[in-house]
Amino acid sequence: MANWKGHVVGGIALGAGYAAVMTMVPVERFAEMAGLLHDWQALAAVMVISVLFALFPDVDTNSKGQDIFFGFALAVNVALIWSGNIQAAAYLGLIAMLPVVGKHRGWTHSKLAMLLVPLPILVVPYLYNDNILPISVVYYGAAVTGYFSHLLFDGLIFKWFRIRTRIFAD
Numbered sequence: 600m601a602n603w604k605g606h607v608v609g610g611i612a613l614g615a616g617y618a619a620v621m622t623m624v625p626v627e628r629f630a631e632m633a634g635l636l637h638d639w640q641a642l643a644a645v646m647v648i649s650v651l652f653a654l655f656p657d658v659d660t661n662s663k664g665q666d667i668f669f670g671f672a673l674a675v676n677v678a679l680i681w682s683g684n685i686q687a688a689a690y691l692g693l694i695a696m697l698p699v700v701g702k703h704r705g706w707t708h709s710k711l712a713m714l715l716v717p718l719p720i721l722v723v724p725y726l727y728n729d730n731i732l733p734i735s736v737v738y739y740g741a742a743v744t745g746y747f748s749h750l751l752f753d754g755l756i757f758k759w760f761r762i763r764t765r766i767f768a769d
Contacts, residue, residue, distance in 0.1 A: 601752040603664035606653045609748035614649025617744040618642050621737055641734065645741040652717060652745030656707040659698035690723055708755055717742030
């Protein structure tokens with residue numbers, strides 16, 4: 600099983616692959632609406648989301664991954680509050696607290712959680728402004744990709760595939 604370094608590498612690798620695929624989606628209008636064709640910030644957001652969700656399943660334990668995830672969540676939450684987006688800050692706070700509800704390698708390490716936990720990225724913006732649905736779909740995909748990388752590196756997608764190397768050891 601990979602540690603936080605392995606999950607960061609996995610999130611970067613799979614996130615970069617996902618970003619590359621999304622810039623070449625056959626429906627060019629979708630990519631254009633999502634702002635992926637010429638917007639480096641949207642691509643950077645895809646990478647950040649992928650890495651954060653690669654760390655998300657392990658934030659229920661005291662770890663470096665937890666420090667990174669909650670540090671970033673705190674910075675984003677402060678920025679949301681500062682800009683007056685109180686509802687978005689509340690949603691982020693609620694989602695960030697979810698892993699501590701269960702035990703380690705419990706519900707957060709399931710394939711169903713991989714699809715359901717990032718769902719607010721897709722649903723909440725749509726409830727308020729359906730014009731941002733394309734970018735929400737892209738960000739949801741990035742979150743699922745990062746989450747998938749975590750489960751893959753822990754050997755929970757394919758039992759025969761588990762990352763155990765010195766590079767990723769603490």
